[in-house]
Amino acid sequence: MNSPDPRETDAPHEPAGGPTPVPIPAPVMxxxxxxxxxxxxxxxxxxxxxxxxxxxxxxxxxxxxxPATYGTWRVSGTTEEATRFLLDGVDTLTRQRQFPNATLAPARLAWSFHGETIEPGRGPSLLRRRPRRRESEFVLEIQDAPGVAYSQNRVAPDVVDFLAEANGILYLFDPLAGDAATDNFQYFYGVLQMLVARTAAVGKLERGRLPQHVAVCVTKFDDPVIFNNAVRAGFVTQDADGGRLPKVPDTHAQAYFDWTCQNHRHSGAPLVREALRTFFLAERVSYFATSAIGFHLNWSDTFDFRDFINIEHVEGRPRVRGLARPINVIEPLVTLERGIRGRLGRDARN
Known part of the structure; x- marks a missing residue:
């Protein structure tokens, strides 16, 4: 009887002659x-x-x-608490047309984002590549804490711990904060100093500055005082078609923030601006004019400067007048994700 051909069996075998070949590992995907x-x-x-x-x-x-600008996204909660937060928030803003109650206790939430982002073209204008779409998936972990937890005299240690461990920071700057109780600087500088001390203690400062990517969101862009002043200052443009929604172009967003700080009704605002420039890396800071509810549109779903306020008062309480059309709410997150992923990829290659 002929012996079986070694190539036709799964059993290990020694080569017929010559040196033993070097084993080849399974490929890593x-x-x-x-x-x-x-x-x-x-x-x-x-x-x-x-x-x-x-x-x-x-x-x-x-x-x-x-989705024309930043692509199509889907968001879902990764826990029952996170899912309930999403459902309650949407119901409050859309069906009830009310504003959510302020956070009373710190909560850590995690949401899963799946989407197709649109990356802008690069290179000189004549040779610039066309924008391309990229599949993206990430889990966003956020700690939502009451404003008092950031107060200069009552900074909560767990708030600083979370920010120190974060890859990115969404910083909300309130242009309507006008007294010592709500002043932006009151809720900024104490946290900043503790954050710098914590980061320096573990040797994670980069070039003497904090390593996080930061999206500075100047909130309440829809407020008539803020919006009308921004129009008069020349920061506002409108889309040419569709609802002709107003916006501050990305190229003017930092100047809009600077202008807001300079013309802020409380003196602490310019100090926030200078601290951001002093303690964070400039290339990792981006700026946005933001509104959670957006503008009211007329019967043809078009912006009308004569009637754009999307808040009304019913029985003395503010309510969302029409549909909520958020402005620069998903965009800061997408910008942070792009910057963080790009930096992590470069660090891994070096």
Whole structure:
């Protein structure tokens, strides 16, 4: 009987002659082929009445809006608590047309984002590549804490701990804060100093500055005082078609923040601006004119400067007048995710 050909059996065998070949390991698949990307931890930072809870409640609505600029996204809670927060926030802003109650106790929430982002073209204008779409997936971890937890005299240690461990920070700057009780600087500088000390103690400062990416959101863009002043200052443009929604172009967003600080009714605002420039890396800071509810549109779903206020008062309480149309709510998160992913990728290659 002939012996079986070694190539026709799964049993191990020795080569007939010659040197033993070097074993070949199983191939390692790249992360995009199956492994899930790690969480992106983003802290939200802002004082009392800055709009943190309303901003987070508007996220699912913003995700469902026009995807032309930042792509199509889906968001879902990773825990029952996070899912309930999303459902309650959407119901409050849309069906009840009310504003969510302020946060009373710190809560850590995690949401899963799945989307197709649109990356802008790069290179000189004549040779610039066309924008391309990129599949993206990440888990966003956020700590929502009451404004008092950021107060200069009562900073909560767990708030600083979360921000220190975060990859990015959503900083909400309230342009309507006008007294010592709500002043932005009151809820900024104490946290900042503790954050710097904590980061320096573990040797994670970069070039002497904090390593986090920061999205500075100037909130309440829809407020008539803020909006009318921004129009008169020349910061506002409008889309050419569709609802002709007003906006501050990305190229003017930092100047808009600077102008807001300079013309702020309380003297602490310019100090916030200078501290951001002093303690964070400039290339990791981006700026946005933000509104959680957006503008009221007329019967043809078009912006009308004569009637754009999207808040009405019923029995002495503010309510959302029409549909909530968030402005620059998902965009800061997408910008942070792009910057963080890009930096992590570069660090891994070096």
């Amino acid at each position: 790249p992360p995009s082929a199956g492994a899930r990307l790690p969480s992106v931890r983003i802290g939200i930072w802002g004082g009392t009445a800055s709009g943190k809870t309303t901003f987070l409640a508007a996220l699912p609505i913003a995700v469902a809006n026009d």
